[in-house]
Amino acid sequence: MTKAQRDIIIFAAFCLAVLATPLLLQGNYLLNVFVFIGINTMLAVALNLLLGFAGQISLGHAAFFGLGAYISGILTTRYAIEPWMAMVAAALCVGVIAFIIGFPILKLKGHYLAMATLGFGIIVYIIFNETVDWTGGPSGMSGIPNLALGPLIFDSDMTNYYLIWVFTLLTMLLSINLADSRIGRALRAIHDSEVAARVMGVNVRLLKVQIFTVSALISALAGSLYAHTMTFIAPASFGFNFSVELVTMVIIGGLGSIYGSFLGAAILTLLPEFLRVFHDFDIIIYGLLLIVMTMFMPGGLIGGFEALAAAIKRRKEA
Amino acid sequence: MLTIKNINTYYGQVHALKNVSLHLQEGEIVTLIGANGAGKTTLLNTISGIVPPKSGQILFSGAPIHELPPHSIVERGISQVPEGRQVFKPLSVEDNLELGAYLRYRKRGGKKETKETMAMVFDLFPILLDRRKQLAGTLSGGEQQMLAIGRALMAKPKIMLLDEPSMGLAPLVVQEIFRVIENLAGEQKTTVLLVEQNARVALKTAARGYVLETGKVILEGEAADLMENKDVQRAYLGRDKKEIWER
Numbered sequence: 001m002t003k004a005q006r007d008i009i010i011f012a013a014f015c016l017a018v019l020a021t022p023l024l025l026q027g028n029y030l031l032n033v034f035v036f037i038g039i040n041t042m043l044a045v046a047l048n049l050l051l052g053f054a055g056q057i058s059l060g061h062a063a064f065f066g067l068g069a070y071i072s073g074i075l076t077t078r079y080a081i082e083p084w085m086a087m088v089a090a091a092l093c094v095g096v097i098a099f100i101i102g103f104p105i106l107k108l109k110g111h112y113l114a115m116a117t118l119g120f121g122i123i124v125y126i127i128f129n130e131t132v133d134w135t136g137g138p139s140g141m142s143g144i145p146n147l148a149l150g151p152l153i154f155d156s157d158m159t160n161y162y163l164i165w166v167f168t169l170l171t172m173l174l175s176i177n178l179a180d181s182r183i184g185r186a187l188r189a190i191h192d193s194e195v196a197a198r199v200m201g202v203n204v205r206l207l208k209v210q211i212f213t214v215s216a217l218i219s220a221l222a223g224s225l226y227a228h229t230m231t232f233i234a235p236a237s238f239g240f241n242f243s244v245e246l247v248t249m250v251i252i253g254g255l256g257s258i259y260g261s262f263l264g265a266a267i268l269t270l271l272p273e274f275l276r277v278f279h280d281f282d283i284i285i286y287g288l289l290l291i292v293m294t295m296f297m298p299g300g301l302i303g304g305f306e307a308l309a310a311a312i313k314r315r316k317e318a
Numbered sequence: 319m320l321t322i323k324n325i326n327t328y329y330g331q332v333h334a335l336k337n338v339s340l341h342l343q344e345g346e347i348v349t350l351i352g353a354n355g356a357g358k359t360t361l362l363n364t365i366s367g368i369v370p371p372k373s374g375q376i377l378f379s380g381a382p383i384h385e386l387p388p389h390s391i392v393e394r395g396i397s398q399v400p401e402g403r404q405v406f407k408p409l410s411v412e413d414n415l416e417l418g419a420y421l422r423y424r425k426r427g428g429k430k431e432t433k434e435t436m437a438m439v440f441d442l443f444p445i446l447l448d449r450r451k452q453l454a455g456t457l458s459g460g461e462q463q464m465l466a467i468g469r470a471l472m473a474k475p476k477i478m479l480l481d482e483p484s485m486g487l488a489p490l491v492v493q494e495i496f497r498v499i500e501n502l503a504g505e506q507k508t509t510v511l512l513v514e515q516n517a518r519v520a521l522k523t524a525a526r527g528y529v530l531e532t533g534k535v536i537l538e539g540e541a542a543d544l545m546e547n548k549d550v551q552r553a554y555l556g557r558d559k560k561e562i563w564e565r
Contacts, residue, residue, distance in 0.1 A: 182416070182420065182423050182424060185409065185413050185416060185417050185420075186417065186420060188406065188408065188409055188413075189406050189409070189417050191408075192406045192407060192408060192409070193404050193406065195368060195400060195404065196400055196404035196405075196406065197417075198368060198388045198389070199366055199368065199388060199392065199397070199398040199400055199470075200392065200417050200418055200420050200469070200473070201388070201389045201392030201393060201420045201421040201473065202389065202417075202420055203387065203389045
C-alpha cells in the first residue's frame with residue numbers, strides 16, 4: 001500500500017466517523033459542542049499551515065477569524081447582502097488584508113513576528129470594541145441571518161453540524177494534499193532553514209506571504225460560518241485568549257499534523273465542558289497541559305502516538 | 319562563463335568584500351582559499367544573490383545577474399551547496415532531492431525529469447539510494463554532504479558553488495567527495511567554484527585558485543603555482559593541520 005493510498009483510506013474513515021457522529025449524539029447537547037469542534041478544527045488546521053509547516057508563528061489569528069465574522073455580520077445585517085455572498089466577500093477581503101500586512105510582518109522572525117501578529121490582533125480587537133455604530137461594540141451584534149440552500153435552512157444543531165463539517169473536511173483535504181506537494185516541501189524547507197530554501201530557488205518571502213494569506217482566508221471563512229450559525233457575535237470571542245488557544249490546539253495536536261490539529265481542537269473544545277467544576281481556573285489547566293506537552297511530547301499527541309507505536313513495534317521484534 | 323568585476327559587499331557597516339574580481343571558464347574547477355572571515359562564504363552568497371553586492375558587476379554568460387533575487391539566479395543555472403551542508407533534517411532524503419529540483423518540478427514534464435535526475439544522483443552516490451526514505455537528519459556527516467551536493471545537482475546547474483565540502487569529515491570521506499567533484503567537472507562539464515579551508519586538497523583538485531584575505535583577493539593563479547608559492551605554503555599549507563585543530 002503506497003502512502004497516497006493509505007492517506008485516502010484514513011481520510012475516508014475520518015469522513016465516515018464525522019458523518020456518523022450526530023446519529024450517536026441525537027438530542028444530546030454535545031452535538032452543539034461538535035459544531036464548535038468543527039469550527040476550531042478548521043482554524044487549527046489553517047494555523048497549522050503557517051505554524052506547523054512554514055514555521056511562522058501568529059498570535060493574532062483570532063483577528064482574522066473575527067474579521068470574517070464581523071464582515072459577514074455587517075454585510076448581511078446592515079446592507080441586506082445574501083449570506084453566501086457576504087461569506088465570499090469576507091474571505092476575499094481578509095485575504096487581501098493578510099496579503100498586504102504579510103509583506104512587512106513576515107520579514108520579522110521568531111519573537112518579533114510573535115509581537116507583530118500579537119499587535120495586529122490587539123488592534124483588530126480594539127476596532128471591534130470601539131466602532132460601536134458598525135459592530136455594536138462590546139455588547140455584540142445579533143440577528144445575523146442563517147445560511148440557506150434553497151428550502152434547507154441551516155438553523156439547527158444538526159444542520160449546522162453538517163454545514164460546518166463539510167467546510168472543515170474540505171480544509172483538511174486541501175491541507176493534506178498540500179503537505180505532500182512541491183509547495184508543502186518548500187514550506188517545510190523554510191521551516192528548517194530559510195537560507196538553504198532560498199538557494200534551492202524557493203522564493204521564501206513570497207511563499208511565506210502566500211501561506212499566511214491562505215491561512216487567514218480559511219480563518220475568515222470559519223469566522224463567517226461562525227457568525228451565520230451562531231447568529232450572534234461579540235468581540236470577546238476574538239481576543240488574544242482565543243489566539244493563544246488556537247496555538248495551543250496546534251501544538252497539543254502536533255505541529256504539521258492535520259489530524260493532530262483536529263485532536264487538539266477537539267480536546268480544547270471538550271475540555272471546558274468537563275472542567276466546569278474548576279470555573280475560572282481552567283486557564284491554569286491549559287497552561288499546565290501546554291507545559292507538560294512541550295516537555296514530554298514535543299511532537300504533540302500524534303507525534304507521541306507515533307513514538308509509542310514505534311516503541312511497541314520494536315519491543316515485539318526484539 | 320562567470321565574470322565578477324570589482325564587487326563590494328557589506329554586512330551593515332562591515333565591508334566584507336573589497337573590489338573582488340574573479341572569473342570562471344566553462345568546465346573548470348576553481349578554488350577559493352583563505353582563513354576564517356576572509357570573505358569566502360560571503361563571495362558565494364553574493365554570487366547566489368543571498369547578500370547582493372553594493373557595487374560592481376556579476377556577469378553570467380554575458381548577462382548581469384547581480385541584481386536578481388536568489389530564485390532567478392538558481393533558475394539561470396547557479397546552485398550553491400551551503401556551508402555546513404544545511405540539508406533539511408526533518409525531511410526524507412527523497413524530499414530533500416526533490417526540493418533541489420524545486421524550480422524544474424513545476425515545468426512541463428518536470429516531474430519525469432526530476433525522477434531522471436534523481437536516478438543520476440543515486441548513480442553518483444549509491445548510499446543515498448539505500449537511505450532515500452530516511453530523514454536527512456539521521457544521516458552521517460559524509461552522507462549529508464553527499465546529499466547536499468546531490469540536492470544542488472537536482473537543479474541541473476551549469477555552475478556549482480561548493481562551500482567547504484570537507485568541513486568536519488573524515489579524510490577518507492573527503493577523498494570520496496572530491497573524487498565526485500572532479501567527476502562533475504570532467505564528465506558533466508559542470509563548472510565548480512570550490513571554497514575550502516583545506517587548501518592542500520583544494521589546490522590538488524582545482525585548475526586555478528584565488529587566495530582571499532580580509533575581503534581582498536591577494537593572489538591568483540594556476541593551482542600548481544599557488545601550491546609552490548612561499549606565502550601560500552606558509553599561511554595555508556604548513557599550518558594546515560593546526561588550522562583544522564583550532565576550528
